[in-house]
Amino acid sequence: MDVAPFCSHHYTIPIDKREKTPLPELFDALQEQFYRYLITERRLSDNSVSAYVADIQGFLSFICQNKITRLNNVDIAVIHRYLERARKNRISxxxxxxxISALKTFFIFLLQERIVTFNPFYSIDLPKSGRTLPKALTIEEVGNLLKAPAVSTPISQRNRTMVYLLYSTGLRVTELVQLPLRACNISxxxxxxxxxxxxxxxIPFGEAAKTQLENYLGNARAHILGGKRSNFLFVTNRGGAMTRLRFWQILRGIATAAGISKNISPHMLRHSFATHLLAHGADLRAVQLMLGHSDITTTQIYTHIDQDRLKDIHKKFHPRG
Structure with missing residues (x-):
């Protein structure tokens, strides 16, 4: 996990001395314990841990700038100043x-470690972010995206197969690029x-994705590896997995070539997968399982009906349309 530490050294401060320990040294002493807490007790992914640590480091930097020398001195007034600064900086x-969610978790950890005597974030409500509808491609746009390139190469075959599998399964981009070879059962x-x-x-995939996978595995993958071995399904010429950023760049290049002007991302294909399934009558619970959502309310956001379809339904069925 590529996460910057609070400080550069690692050591432990006895519990009875922590309240008198200067903040930078205390942060340094807590860093590995907090990482372990996030991973083993909260069971967060590497990406979530990285996000939590970045948020917490920003807050710790803020309280240091405000000359707060003890974590027990963090109170609601301090939090309000922190949120006010965020508002002035137009943070969403x-x-x-x-x-706030990350900082609540951090202070839960601090309570358990007896660094603080209370959690000032308990009384802070999460800001309402509203319900943002996911952006999805139309079925026609997906069709254009999946069209074969004018010139087929092992690399273009790999890229096209990745797009096919992403749309067919709704994988997260990290799951796609790090998919092990053994995880894909063609038969x-x-x-x-x-x-x-x-x-x-x-997660099942359809016949179109199966055909692409068979073609890719039959020749293109070995050609890209050039005699090297790899445990990943989608490989680079170095034998490793592709980065998320690189696949994002590849997808945007394919979209541009297909004449798609939308600001496309791998997550948009995941949105498209869910939206198109539900629009054609798929069971919400089944889509939840395929997407890997722990809460079905997260999946329910895909049950929106686009405005054009809503107008068509109204025109067709309303007696005074």
């Missing part, structure tokens, strides 16, 4: 909600994915 409600038409919090799920 969603970002502030994430920061049964399933991929086995280890998602957030170490939760495993099986």
């Amino acid at each position: 409600h969603r970002t502030n909600a994430r920061r 049964s038409g399933f991929v086995r994915v280890m998602g957030k919090g170490g939760k495993e799920r099986l």
Whole structure:
């Protein structure tokens, strides 16, 4: 996990001395314990841990700038000043909600470690971020995205297969680029994915994606590896997995070539997967399982009906349309 530490050294301060320890030294002493707490007790993914640590470091920097020398001195007034600064910097409600959630978790940890005697974030409500509808491609746009390139190469075959599998399964981009070779069962038409919090799920893929996978595995993958071995399904010429950023760049290049002007992202294909399934009558619970959502309310956001379809329904069925 590539996360910057609070400070550069690692040591432990006895509990009875922590309240008198200067903040920078105390942060340094707590860092490994807090990482372990997030991973083992909260069971957060590496990406979530990185986000939590970044949010917490920002807050610790803020209190140091405000000459607060003890974590027990953090109170509601301090938190309000912190949120006011965020408001002046035009930080979104969603970002502030994430920061408060991270800081609540941090102070829960501090309570357990007896660093503080109370959690000042208990009384802070999460800012309301509203309900943002996910952006999805139309079925026609997805069709254009999946069209074969004018010139087919092993690399373009790999890229196209990745797009096919992403749309067919709704994988998260991290899950896609790090998918092990053994996780893809061509004959049964399933991929086995280890998602957030170490939760495993099986996701089916269709015949079109199966054909692309067979073509890619039959020749293109070995050609890209050039004799090297790799445990990943989608490989680079170095034998490793592709980065999330690189796949994002590849997808945008494919979208541009397909004449799609939307600001496309891998997550938009995941949104499209869910939206198109539900629009064609798929069971909400089944879509939840395939997406790997722990809460079905997260999946329910995809049940929105686009405005054009709503108008068509109204025109067709309303007696005074």
